[in-house]
Amino acid sequence: MSKTVPVLIASIVGCIMIVANFSPFLLPARQIAEDWFTIVATIAMMLGGANLCVHHLKNISDREAGWGFSAVTLISFFITIAVGLLKIGVVPESEQQVKFAWSGPFQQEGSGFWWIYQYLFSPIVSTMFALLAFYVASAAFRAFRAKNLEAILLLITALIVLVGQTRDREITSLFLPPPAEGMPQHVPIADLTEFIRKTFVTAGQRAIMIGIALGVVATSLRILLGLDRSYLGGDE
Amino acid sequence: MNRETRFWTVMFLGGCLFLAFQSLGTARGVGQQFVVRVDATTGKIIPPATGASDASSAVKTVIYEPASKDDPEAIWSFSRTAGIWIAALLTLCIFSYLYRDNVCYKLAESIIVGVSAGYWIVTNFWEVLVAKVLVKLAPNVARYSFLPDTPVDVKADYLYIVPVVLGCMVFCRLIPKIAWMGRWPLAFVVGTTAGLKLTSFLDADFVRQVRSTILPLVVFSANASDVSTLDWKQSIQNIVIVISVLSCVTYFYFSVEHKGLVGRISRVGIWVLMISFGASFALTVMGRITLLTMRLQFLFDDWLGLVRI
Amino acid sequence: MTSPLLNKLNALDRRWIFLAMALAVLSPILLQIGSDETPSPPTIKLFDEIERLPEGSRILMAMDFDPTSAAELYPMALSFTRHCCLRHHKLYFVTIWPTGKPMIESTIKAVIGADFGSGDRAYQYGVDYVNLGYLAGDAVAISQISSDIRKARPQDARGTSLDELPMMSGVISVKEMDLIVNASAGFPGGKEWVQYAATPKKIPIAVGCTGVQSTQLFPYYPDQLLGLVTGIRGAIEYETMLAAKYPDPYANRSKRPAFLRGGAQRWAHRLMIGLIVLGNGIHLANRYRRTPHP
Numbered sequence: 001m002s003k004t005v006p007v008l009i010a011s012i013v014g015c016i017m018i019v020a021n022f023s024p025f026l027l028p029a030r031q032i033a034e035d036w037f038t039i040v041a042t043i044a045m046m047l048g049g050a051n052l053c054v055h056h057l058k059n060i061s062d063r064e065a066g067w068g069f070s071a072v073t074l075i076s077f078f079i080t081i082a083v084g085l086l087k088i089g090v091v092p093e094s095e096q097q098v099k100f101a102w103s104g105p106f107q108q109e110g111s112g113f114w115w116i117y118q119y120l121f122s123p124i125v126s127t128m129f130a131l132l133a134f135y136v137a138s139a140a141f142r143a144f145r146a147k148n149l150e151a152i153l154l155l156i157t158a159l160i161v162l163v164g165q166t167r168d169r170e171i172t173s174l175f176l177p178p179p180a181e182g183m184p185q186h187v188p189i190a191d192l193t194e195f196i197r198k199t200f201v202t203a204g205q206r207a208i209m210i211g212i213a214l215g216v217v218a219t220s221l222r223i224l225l226g227l228d229r230s231y232l233g234g235d236e
Numbered sequence: 237m238n239r240e241t242r243f244w245t246v247m248f249l250g251g252c253l254f255l256a257f258q259s260l261g262t263a264r265g266v267g268q269q270f271v272v273r274v275d276a277t278t279g280k281i282i283p284p285a286t287g288a289s290d291a292s293s294a295v296k297t298v299i300y301e302p303a304s305k306d307d308p309e310a311i312w313s314f315s316r317t318a319g320i321w322i323a324a325l326l327t328l329c330i331f332s333y334l335y336r337d338n339v340c341y342k343l344a345e346s347i348i349v350g351v352s353a354g355y356w357i358v359t360n361f362w363e364v365l366v367a368k369v370l371v372k373l374a375p376n377v378a379r380y381s382f383l384p385d386t387p388v389d390v391k392a393d394y395l396y397i398v399p400v401v402l403g404c405m406v407f408c409r410l411i412p413k414i415a416w417m418g419r420w421p422l423a424f425v426v427g428t429t430a431g432l433k434l435t436s437f438l439d440a441d442f443v444r445q446v447r448s449t450i451l452p453l454v455v456f457s458a459n460a461s462d463v464s465t466l467d468w469k470q471s472i473q474n475i476v477i478v479i480s481v482l483s484c485v486t487y488f489y490f491s492v493e494h495k496g497l498v499g500r501i502s503r504v505g506i507w508v509l510m511i512s513f514g515a516s517f518a519l520t521v522m523g524r525i526t527l528l529t530m531r532l533q534f535l536f537d538d539w540l541g542l543v544r545i
Numbered sequence: 546m547t548s549p550l551l552n553k554l555n556a557l558d559r560r561w562i563f564l565a566m567a568l569a570v571l572s573p574i575l576l577q578i579g580s581d582e583t584p585s586p587p588t589i590k591l592f593d594e595i596e597r598l599p600e601g602s603r604i605l606m607a608m609d610f611d612p613t614s615a616a617e618l619y620p621m622a623l624s625f626t627r628h629c630c631l632r633h634h635k636l637y638f639v640t641i642w643p644t645g646k647p648m649i650e651s652t653i654k655a656v657i658g659a660d661f662g663s664g665d666r667a668y669q670y671g672v673d674y675v676n677l678g679y680l681a682g683d684a685v686a687i688s689q690i691s692s693d694i695r696k697a698r699p700q701d702a703r704g705t706s707l708d709e710l711p712m713m714s715g716v717i718s719v720k721e722m723d724l725i726v727n728a729s730a731g732f733p734g735g736k737e738w739v740q741y742a743a744t745p746k747k748i749p750i751a752v753g754c755t756g757v758q759s760t761q762l763f764p765y766y767p768d769q770l771l772g773l774v775t776g777i778r779g780a781i782e783y784e785t786m787l788a789a790k791y792p793d794p795y796a797n798r799s800k801r802p803a804f805l806r807g808g809a810q811r812w813a814h815r816l817m818i819g820l821i822v823l824g825n826g827i828h829l830a831n832r833y834r835r836t837p838h839p
Contacts, residue, residue, distance in 0.1 A: 002416035002419070005423075009423040009424050010423040010427030011427065012427070013424055013427035013431060014427040014430045014431035014434075016431065018435055021435050027692060030692075031692060031696050032395075033428055034689045035368075035399070035689070035696060036399035036424070037428040037682060038681050038685060038686065038689075039364060039365075039368065039369055039399035039400060039403055040402050040403040040406075040421045040424055040425055041403075041425055041682065042364040042365065042681055043365075043399075043404060043406060043421075044406040044421055044422075044425065045356065045357070045360060046406075047407060047409070047410075048353070049353055049354075049356075050410070052349075066342070069342050069346040070346070072343060072346040072347060072350070073347070073349045073350040074350060075350065076347045076354070077349075077350035077351070077353050077354045078350075078354070079350075079354070080350065080351050080354025080355060080358065081358055084355070084357075084358030084359075084362075085358060085361060091297050093276040093277070093297065093299075093703070094276075094277055095277050096385060100380065100382070100384050102381055103381070103382055103383065103384050105703060105704070106362045107646055107647060109299065109301070109650070110299055110300045110315075113358065115315060115319055116351060117644075118323075118647075119319030119320070119322050120322070120323070120326065120347060120348075120351050121348070121351050121352065121612070122323070122612035122615075123324075123326050123531075123534070123612075124327075124330060124351075125352070125611070125612050125613050126527060126615065126616070127326070127327045127330040127331065127531050128613075129524070129527050130524065130527040130530070131331070131333060131334065132524045132527075133521075133524040133525050133566060133813070134334055134563040134566050134567075136520070136521050136817075137563070137565070137566045137816065137817060137820055138562045140521075140821045140824065141557075141559075141562055141820040141823065142559070142824060144824060146825050146828065146829075147828075150507065150510045153507055153510040153511050153514065154511070154514040154517070155514065155825070156514070157510070157511045157512075157513075157515050157518070158514040158515070158517045158821070159518075159821060159822075160518075161514065161515045161519065162518045162521065163814070163818065165518065165519070165522055165776075165814060166580065166778070166807075166811040167580055167581070167582065167583075167811065168814065194585070195473070197515065197763060198473060200476070200480055200508050200515075201512045201515045201516075201760055202763045202764050202766075203477050203480030203512075204480065204484055204508045204509045204512030204513075205512060205761060205763055205764050206449065206484075206764040207480075207481050207484030207485045207487075207488060207508075208484070208488075208509075209441045209761075209764055210446065210485060211485070211488045213441035213445070214442065216437040217434055217437055217438050217442070219430070220430035220433055220434040221434065223426060223427070223430040224427070224430055231422065231423075231426050232419050232422070232423070233419070334560065334563045335560065359646075359679065360643065363643070363679050363681055367698065368681075371700075383704045384704070385704045385706055385709070386700070386706065387708070390699075432684065432685060432688055432741070433684075436684075436740040436741055436744075436745070437740065439740075440745075440765075440769065441740065444744060444768065445764055447768075448764070448768045448769075512760065515760060519756035519759050519760060519775070519776060520756060520757045521756075521813075521814070521817055522756040522776045522777060522778065522810065522814075523616075523617055523755045523756035525810055525813040526616040526617050526756075526776070526806055526809075526810065527614075527616040527617075528809075528813075529574065529616065529806045529809040529813075530615065530806070532567075532571055532574055532809075533574055536571070536574060543577060545577075
């Protein structure tokens with residue numbers, strides 16, 4: 001019972017989603033399922049927020065190493081939620097909205113939530129990703145070594161594409177005779193980069209794509225037929 | 237005081253002196269932000285308030301738009317100036333990790349975990365729970381609270397209680413006795429996704445990709461005088477694509493042992509994949525460097541004002 | 546056989562490499578060195594399509610990115626929007642990223658608000674452009690608006706009912722769009738727009754993506770993707786084409802953010818190439834040192 005009903009739910013909803021592609025009569029049912037999906041997934045996400053609180057509260061109560069940082073996380077979490085839900089700093093934007101103090105857009109420029117996004121969220125996340133530029137450089141120096149044929153292919157392609165991505169590629173045309181009048185200068189490395197993109201990169205990625213597609217189709221079918229129940233977890 | 241501490245103390249004091257000089261000695265200052273007051277309902281700029289009796293102070297819908305310092309109606313913005321400073325200091329906190337893991341980095345990391353989780357919850361609360369669920373279940377409440385533009389003829393659709401209840405069942409997972417009920421919403425989400433992906437992946441990523449690989453190996457094209465000639469460039473390209481895709485797919489086919497001919501073909505597949513990953517590496521480098529450029533532009537333009545972009 | 550230089554390079558602290566990278570990126574910023582680009586065929590195709598579409602065509606601008614990818618995609622979003630405004634197309638902004646809404650607002654403000662908000666043919670909200678805001682549900686949201694936009698969201702980002710907006714009359718789903726232009730940072734993004742909207746509904750789509758994501762999208766081009774603008778290089782290419790065709794708005798360098806990032810890109814790529822070559826030189830020297838010589 002504890003697993004039969006969920007398997008039935010998954011199968012019925014999944015079948016509706018598929019059959020609606022072939023029968024317009026089922027399209028409204030599919031639209032309802034999609035609408036419900038959004039709502040269910042959103043509420044389920046709140047569970048993630050609850051888990052975050054439980055995890056960090058436990059860290060604080062157990063006085064684990066770095067519990068102070070857990071406190072910072074919780075404080076920033078609750079401040080963000082409070083500022084966003086209370087719409088602090090939001091003002092009505094139209095005559096209609098003036099009568100309803102809570103009606104302005106929650107991300108309005110100048111509001112508290114906008115400030116958090118602009119001056120806390122945005123700089124921290126983008127700088128964290130920017131750090132990778134340094135580590136990629138370090139890895140290029142230390143780990144990107146021509147040890148065997150596969151590594152040599154990887155390395156040479158990376159070098160060609162690195163040159164081909166900036167105008168430095170034009171250096172490769174310096175050794176060529178000038179083009180005929182009205183014709184563009186031939187840039188060998190640009191052509192080579194384009195050839196690699198059109199052939200090897202496209203082909204490699206296409207093969208990966210075909211493999212993934214077959215995997216997704218097989219897994220989806222197993223779920224819809226009730227053969228794969230791993231997503232339901234263990235017995236409880 | 238060891239050599240390292242001495243070095244960083246000198247760097248810190250030097251930085252402070254530079255900031256003081258830049259703040260006081262230059263017209264642009266450091267991170268100074270100016271705004272103009274705008275009436276949100278009319279879009280008109282409100283001149284800076286001159287006192288409590290000023291008519292502009294009665295306007296309830298004042299929003300602030302960024303402005304140049306030279307604008308006669310511009311006023312200094314404390315919140316935005318503080319924001320630029322905080323953003324710059326947090327940027328430096330993250331960059332400090334390059335030297336070594338430290339408290340400043342951990343602090344910024346902890347802030348972002350909380351802010352990100354809060355951001356997602358708030359956004360989904362307003363965009364889904366209010367804009368979708370509340371409008372469907374109680375349109376009048378939505379109209380008289382958060383969304384005054386909700387049409388008056390919208391009728392409540394109580395069917396939306398079902399996804400709300402289903403969604404709330406997720407929290408059953410926190411109570412061991414009824415944890416099994418938490419599987420229902422999960423099954424709904426998994427079933428919808430499986431049904432949606434099955435046809436889409438089959439169509440866009442399998443059938444279409446196979447079709448795009450079925451290419452003529454010898455291509456003829458008409459030249460200027462309408463004579464059909466061998467297009468050797470396109471022919472080579474097509475041959476390489478077909479051979480590369482087939483060899484890569486062979487490499488991914490694990491039901492047959494990679495020996496003999498299959499082994500040789502799959503080896504070609506590995507080479508193709510390596511070339512593909514090499515290009516991915518170079519393109520990834522491009523993205524990360526651009527991001528670093530953006531952060532440095534922020535520090536040196538928006539904050540320090542050393543360049544004007 | 547020993548070499549003090551080789552020993553030093555073998556033990557080089559990675560922080561020197563970090564410093565070199567910082568200087569390679571910072572110097573062009575301080576010296577304000579930019580870089581133009583020669584347009585590549587996938588970028589030219591999108592540009593030509595926006596040029597070819599008759600004035601007033603409906604274009605869905607899907608801005609699926611966040612601050613972590615804004616360095617590459619925001620300049621693209623500005624160029625795409627500016628180009629569509631110059632051609633006076635109708636713009637339908639939407640995002641399936643929760644962090645994408647501020648990006649849409651910023652784009653609208655920087656382009657429509659600054660350059661197309663006044664004059665005889667000023668862009669009017671609800672008539673010439675609309676912000677449909679954030680659609681929750683990832684790929685499901687794309688599937689939803691492919692069959693009925695109002696099912697996904699009955700109001701725009703300002704809370705106005707879609708039925709009250711003149712430009713929404715006759716628009717039921719994405720099928721009514723003449724073109725989808727997507728700025729994509731990852732999942733959900735360009736791939737999902739191709740899978741759930743463009744391919745099944747046969748709607749022309751062009752994607753501007755990050756360098757990281759581009760290889761994933763190459764197999765779709767040109768059969769399922771009309772155009773593909775890749776990373777900052779693609780953004781510079783697009784700006785270059787726009788500047789050549791419509792020079793006036795581009796007299797101001799601040800309106801070409803990608804161009805200004807091109808210089809740093811060039812120097813950083815040179816450093817990367819140098820590091821790879823040097824790293825392999827050290828590797829070969831180490832191998833030579835370890836090999837016994839008669």
